[in-house]
Amino acid sequence: MCLMNSWKRRYFILSKSNKGDYILKYLKGMCMKGSIAVDQIVSVxxxxxxxxxxxxxxxxxxxxxxxxxxxTTENRCYYLVGKSR
Structure with missing residues (x-):
């Protein structure tokens, strides 16, 4: 199993949508690349x-x-690595 090619540097922002639910957005620079609906998270x-x-x-x-x-969501696992504990 090799995950090396799939690692990307992203910045994360937790925000509230217009509907009132929370979304974890991930960005490359100032451009949004995707999001994770917090209510779809199975485990952290x-x-x-x-x-x-x-x-x-x-x-x-x-x-x-x-x-x-x-x-972890139903469709994917995300691994976030921080610069410090």
Whole structure:
């Protein structure tokens, strides 16, 4: 399993939509690239439960598990790596 090509630097903003529900938007620079509807999130955890993926992320980004957030929806897993804990 190789995830290296799919890693992109993005900035995240949590905002409220016009309907009143929350959306986690991700941007590249000032351009919105996508969003995650907060009510569609199945789980959020610190680190990555799959030890193989966590080991690869630690090696690639030289980070601690506490600097990684896993967001899981029905369709996709998002791994966010921060600059600090």
């Amino acid at each position: 955890e610190i680190g990555i439960s799959n030890s193989e993926i966590m080991a690869m992320v630690r090696k690639m980004f030289r980070c601690f598990p506490e600097e990684v957030i896993s967001i």
